[in-house]
Amino acid sequence: MMERRLFVLQRLTALALAPLVLVHLGLVLVAVRGGLTAAEILSRTQGSVGWALFYGLFVVVVAIHAPIGVRNVLREWTGLARGAVDWLALGFGLLLLGVGLRAVWAVVG
Amino acid sequence: MSDAASDAANKGGELTVRVWRGAEVGAFATYLVPARANQTVLDVVTEIQRYHAPDLAYRFACRVGVCGSCAMTVNGVPRWTCRTHVSRVAKAGALTVEPLRNLPRIRDLACDMAPFFDKWKAAGGRFEGGATRADLPAAVDPASPKRRAADAGIECINCAVCHAACDVVAWDAEYLGPAALLRAWTLVNDERHLARRATLDRAMGPGGCASCHTQGSCMAHCPVGLSPTEGIAGLKRMSLAAMFLGDR
């Protein structure tokens, strides 16, 4: 059951990520023109509920999507035991969630 | 390759054939056999056994691509040796013939097919019918979507070429492999199969369709031109649908 759930979760998060990544790529391409300063970024983002929601959702979905893929890679390409791989993937997911939400808070808070 | 051997090969007069001898531990032995017009790799292996190495172990039966027993690794690629012409695969008159990958080696070119068929069973690949002699044959509409979906795997002859080609089989001991899952896909689309749910559950369980990464080596190498990737994708769709619409 776990394999099936992870499989489904990875596909669902992929579906959610597709538009999020497209918007993010667009922003990167616009933002990179003319260089960035902290003040510029922050003036655009701070206090914006929209950006908070957008990037908050982005971080949560990525923190689910990436560890599932990393788990597959560790399973198939390293000799690590199954249990160890599961814990590493879980740890990685929590790390992403932690630093990711902190970043969102820093940029929009 | 000795100079004499490569000279002969370049003239097209002789083939230099490296053949795996031994089991898991072993080494390549090199044989020189005459190059002929219209020669299959199986012909070459047979010629080596007749004239050079009478104790060479290998398998074949039908010699026409029907039985699925002659598959070996030829120049690094899994193939039916009986339907592979030397002219199509030899590189500068040289051939390397090994047993299929991803299966235990018994001796020389013969590998143990038991794990392959065990996985076939583990994927729920056994047909369970309910009809008796007294019943008329089931009337299955050839145009129905299910019957057409079953086409993806119906011509499979269990040769294990796809199993040998798939890297996920090599990387993940649990993975059931393309042939077993394609079989499961055929059965879940077979109206007469009574154990549909059981087959589906196994195909979606650990080592099942979720482990496939759509590498497509199975469909690139299946000699029948089947696409296990497509069947497995079908199982994945069912798996997703079952999550949301409830298990059907």
Added chain:
Amino acid sequence: MRPHRNHRAYWAFLGHRLSGLALALFLPFHFLALGLALEAAALDRFLAWTDLGMVKLAEWGLVVLLALHLFFGLRLLVLELRPWPGGDARLGWIVPGLAAALVIGGVFLIGAF
């Protein structure tokens, strides 16, 4: 490349997996850097550093990897979620996906320099 792997779908698998792996490794650092915004001066120092040529190049790589992972991922989603119309026509999406990722990389470079 071992001969049995040398076909387009396998290259797409490798591209998808390696780009995903690289992005996963990079993400924690990306987040940490943005976290610096809590302290605007630190972020400015960081952004000054990212103005260097080498760092720009690394960023370009990440943009291309992200775009590649996106397009190859879309291909996989379509392959897995939609019935296949005829044969393996969708193999044909690999090269356009790669091309689109490179176009996005090009736009980034034009903007960055």
